[in-house]
Amino acid sequence: MPFSVTILGSSSAIPTPQRNTSAQVVSLDGTLYLIDCGEGTQIQMKKFSIRFQKISHIFISHLHGDHFYGLIGLISTYCLTGRTTGLHVHGPSSLQEILSLQLQLTGTEMTFPFFFHSIDPGLHKKIHEDDHMEVFTLPMVHRMPTCGFLLSEKPRPLNIRKDFLEKESLSYEDIRRIKKGEGFINREGIVYPNAQITYPPVRPSSYAYCTDTAYSESLVPLIRNVDVLYHEATFMKDSLPKAEERFHSTAEQAATIALKAGAGQLVLGHFSPRYKDLAPLLEEAKAVFPCTELAEDGKVIAVESTRDHT
Numbered sequence: 001m002p003f004s005v006t007i008l009g010s011s012s013a014i015p016t017p018q019r020n021t022s023a024q025v026v027s028l029d030g031t032l033y034l035i036d037c038g039e040g041t042q043i044q045m046k047k048f049s050i051r052f053q054k055i056s057h058i059f060i061s062h063l064h065g066d067h068f069y070g071l072i073g074l075i076s077t078y079c080l081t082g083r084t085t086g087l088h089v090h091g092p093s094s095l096q097e098i099l100s101l102q103l104q105l106t107g108t109e110m111t112f113p114f115f116f117h118s119i120d121p122g123l124h125k126k127i128h129e130d131d132h133m134e135v136f137t138l139p140m141v142h143r144m145p146t147c148g149f150l151l152s153e154k155p156r157p158l159n160i161r162k163d164f165l166e167k168e169s170l171s172y173e174d175i176r177r178i179k180k181g182e183g184f185i186n187r188e189g190i191v192y193p194n195a196q197i198t199y200p201p202v203r204p205s206s207y208a209y210c211t212d213t214a215y216s217e218s219l220v221p222l223i224r225n226v227d228v229l230y231h232e233a234t235f236m237k238d239s240l241p242k243a244e245e246r247f248h249s250t251a252e253q254a255a256t257i258a259l260k261a262g263a264g265q266l267v268l269g270h271f272s273p274r275y276k277d278l279a280p281l282l283e284e285a286k287a288v289f290p291c292t293e294l295a296e297d298g299k300v301i302a303v304e305s306t307r308d309h310t
């Protein structure tokens with residue numbers, strides 16, 4: 001599975017024996033990104049065999065405790081185990097103050113380069129880019145400044161046809177050029193147009209993490225045609241006044257956003273601990289958007305394009 005999400009926590013506010021607070025790991029071709037880091041996230045990562053030393057970027061949505069209280073513990077473990085590779089944390093500017101104070105007063109000796117990137121939760125903006133992925137902020141509507149994240153895979157290079165690879169002996173440089181779209185001329189002077197010797201790569205996929213938020217249609221154009229949408233569903237629609245008062249969403253509202261955005265698939269999460277049985281939430285959402293599933297701690301979700309190339 002080249003692009004996937006592992007749910008590490010799907011409970012809102014407080015952990016339960018079955019559900020930890022918010023955190024998830026996005027994996028793309030072996031690169032790991034951590035989104036939110038509720039208390040106990042490192043235990044969840046061990047439980048679900050996540051190689052958490054490989055995480056180089058952490059994105060924090062907002063400063064409610066259920067989304068970041070595990071961060072100092074994770075950083076401490078990195079220090080105690082002698083991590084040497086750099087770590088980038090992206091989050092609201094006050095998080096830097098919190099972490100600095102925690103690290104200073106606990107006398108933590110950093111063993112690795114640490115980079116803090118302050119993000120403006122009110123903006124839709126690219127905040128990270130590497131060889132394979134781009135990450136954008138998504139403004140949420142919550143009781144404090146909060147942003148979701150859109151993780152968008154970059155277009156992959158063209159694939160070279162196998163029969164052509166077997167017929168011609170290509171140098172590394174030839175392969176690089178053909179994959180970028182150039183044609184090829186062999187030693188006998190035979191010209192091969194690029195379209196004849198390549199086939200298109202899989203369409204890039206995208207994943208949106210939207211929590212915590214009240215129902216907000218201004219999100220729709222920012223996540224249009226996203227392949228997998230994780231949207232909070234803290235409450236059911238019979239608790240709509242409570243959802244509105246606390247700036248959270250109902251399962252039906254999450255499904256409405258997925259429908260309006262043309263998402264490929266919806267994953268509900270951030271459930272109120274009041275719900276012991278989540279089947280009614282799933283049913284409520286499916287009535288609006290059938291391709292819905294429930295987040296579950298340890299569940300791995302493939303982020304795949306369900307659409308064709310055109």
Ligand SMILES: [Zn+2]
Binds near residue numbers: 013022064066212
């Ligand atoms: Zn929360």
Ligand SMILES: [Zn+2]
Binds near residue numbers: 062
């Ligand atoms: Zn919150």
